[in-house]
Amino acid sequence: MSAQEPTESQLGSGERDYLTRNRGAWNEWAAEFVTSGEASWASHDPTWGSWGIPEAELRVLPAGLDGKDTIELGCGTGYISAWLARRGARPVGIDLSKEQLATARRLQDEYGLPFPLHEGNAEELPFPDASFDLAISEYGASIWADPYRWIPEASRVLRPGGELIFLVNGTLAMLCSPDSGDAPDETLHQDYFGIHRFEWPDWPSVEFHTGSGDTIRLLRANGFEIEDLIELQPPEDAKPVTVSPDMVSLEWSRRWPSEEIWKARKTGA
Ligand SMILES: C[S@@+](CC[C@H](N)C(=O)[O-])C[C@H]1O[C@@H](n2cnc3c(N)ncnc32)[C@H](O)[C@@H]1O
Numbered sequence: 001m002s003a004q005e006p007t008e009s010q011l012g013s014g015e016r017d018y019l020t021r022n023r024g025a026w027n028e029w030a031a032e033f034v035t036s037g038e039a040s041w042a043s044h045d046p047t048w049g050s051w052g053i054p055e056a057e058l059r060v061l062p063a064g065l066d067g068k069d070t071i072e073l074g075c076g077t078g079y080i081s082a083w084l085a086r087r088g089a090r091p092v093g094i095d096l097s098k099e100q101l102a103t104a105r106r107l108q109d110e111y112g113l114p115f116p117l118h119e120g121n122a123e124e125l126p127f128p129d130a131s132f133d134l135a136i137s138e139y140g141a142s143i144w145a146d147p148y149r150w151i152p153e154a155s156r157v158l159r160p161g162g163e164l165i166f167l168v169n170g171t172l173a174m175l176c177s178p179d180s181g182d183a184p185d186e187t188l189h190q191d192y193f194g195i196h197r198f199e200w201p202d203w204p205s206v207e208f209h210t211g212s213g214d215t216i217r218l219l220r221a222n223g224f225e226i227e228d229l230i231e232l233q234p235p236e237d238a239k240p241v242t243v244s245p246d247m248v249s250l251e252w253s254r255r256w257p258s259e260e261i262w263k264a265r266k267t268g269a
Pocket of ligand 1: 019022023026037073074075076077078079080094095096097100120121122123138139140141144145
């Protein structure tokens, strides 16, 4: 199956400006993510999303990671790859930001858990076809890179039967986010059809979010079968992993999915 080509409108007029903008933004923000990165490296029990829902409950990671080749797309501080390494996988991370990778490298040294880290763009991976068994992204390339570019690349580097797992903001949360970039409320502020590139005032960065139908078609066009769409609902007493002013409230997240995890498998095994 051939990769789906992005259309002019999907790429936007300022083609690829987002790479420079997002690299700059993440180099600047990296210092603010050191503490949460350290806490996640210290934990041996993976959790998912802003409310820290335990892996034991969600079962996101594949069983039998021992000896598997994994690639984390937009690895940031690298804690997901650390969790994979502790389960016997052979992780590789790639990230656009030198500063985020500096934190990842320092934590690798601290924990004695070395694995390759590449500075680069998840839309143009420096690896041969069929190199990995699992590609994973938690708020990494999954929201900061163009899905019409990074999903075909993930497919290319996965072996037949390989898995793609990615965590993103929930679609309803994006639609209920006001133009100001404040936290979602109970109003549909954004149109749904054709969503793709998002920018917020006073934010240097660019994000990408697609509607569920478009995501399904994009995955299928790139040789994936969808295995699950896990819509995260935090428990009543959930505490946020990190606090930020634009964060979705617990009350909102209890009523609607503020975050979702897609699981897809590359066909042809
Ligand atoms: C929320 S952070 C990292 C997520 C990671 N799970 C963590 O918390 O450390 C998002 C990361 O995506 C990276 N990123 C953004 N665009 C990217 C791209 N096109 N290719 C690779 N990484 C990218 C950023 O540099 C940033 O480190």
